[in-house]
Amino acid sequence: MAVCVGGLLFLVGCEEARATTPRIPVLGEVGGQVGQEGVEAHAWSRTLMIGDQQAPHAVVTSNGDVLVAATYQEPINLGAGPLPFDRNVVAPHLLVARFSSEGTLRWARGWTPKSQARARVGGLAVDASDHVFLAGTSAGFTQDTATLPEGPFLARLSGEGALDWVRSLPGEGPVAVNAVTSDNDGGAVLVGDFTGQRDFGEGLKSAPNGRHAGFALRVGPKGEQRWSRVWTPVGEGEVSARAVAVDVFGDVHVVGGYAGAVSFGDATFLTVRQHTPFVVKLTHDGDHVWSHDVRGTDGSALSVAVGPDRVFVGGGFSGRLYFQNAWHRADSRDGFLLAYDAQGSQRWARTFPTGAPVVATDEAGQVTVAGSHDGGRALGGADLPPGLYVAKLLPDEGTSLWVRGFASAGTASNARNVSVDSTGGVLLAGGLNRPASEDGPSQRLQDGFLLRLNP
Structure with a gap:
């Protein structure tokens, strides 16, 4: 049975166990009576009618609530009244909202742009004390008396959405804020890439010859400087830091892609591919521990x-991927999941005919992955419908514990991020492409979705 979210997204759940035949749960319509068969999987879903080019970001708080941040380009009401919308400004607006663990809206805040500048949510994170870290590029967003200055920013909000502080990254040239995560000291780590010159708190840093350089910035609870790192390419190369995670010891792990030649603090990596994936581990204080690239791979x-x-x-790759003394081949553009140990040794790899997966871990150490695919067998399970998949894997060898598929009828979908709460419940956030229209914008617009699964 299909589940309709806001009249736009149709999700068909098919839960699969390794040794059994898949069955189709009866999910029922969101907001109505959930069928008995669907209680095990689907908890609730929400559609965010944002009409934007970017999918929303979402995270789970320590008490199981759901925080979401997105840009929106048309009037929107999440259930507590219309959010502010200025029809005289073409730039996207910004929303931050909080839902309960059952999917009930607690509050929603809308920020209006004051310029026509490019705007983007680059990352969203929350710490154990309910402080919210929001990062991206601002079009001079304002809400009441609070302002996020135009350009790249990192801000901390309270658990009720009030602005605590904001920090800019002054400089010239394009910059992309790609991810943010909280650390264990009340602060945050921000990563991205830039061209031109940027000041990350320790003086201007330059990307040579108009190429992209990657960066990581760590700040304290009040936004104060901890350290920054800039990875500049050699010659005609480029570096982009795309995601970041902090472990229980405060060590920082950054991943992304590079071209040409680059050093992350030890040996110099060299690739002839357009992009090659990398991972680098830094200490709590930003010192290099180890770094690796994925040799012979075109991807990120x-x-x-x-x-x-x-x-x-x-991540995603095409061609071949070499890991743990074995080659993996992509049918076209495939997804990969690689496992290293804390010392940087290769443990296992899985590749599958899907888009690049997003990944999260839970308190039991198990790994959850999610993404989009065109149908067929995903992660070694039974046939799934085209759309989205969510899977939980054992950490030691990558074996699938379960795989669930969700089909979106009539429109393409993609996963932005996945989170796991303390009970093992899964939150998936992403975007849904709107059907193209002859008189619509030249670029395809998206609406967002939140999908909550029970453990």
């Missing part, structure tokens, strides 16, 4: 999560 790492003695790296 887009997600990272850490568990007990494990570092999981998700």
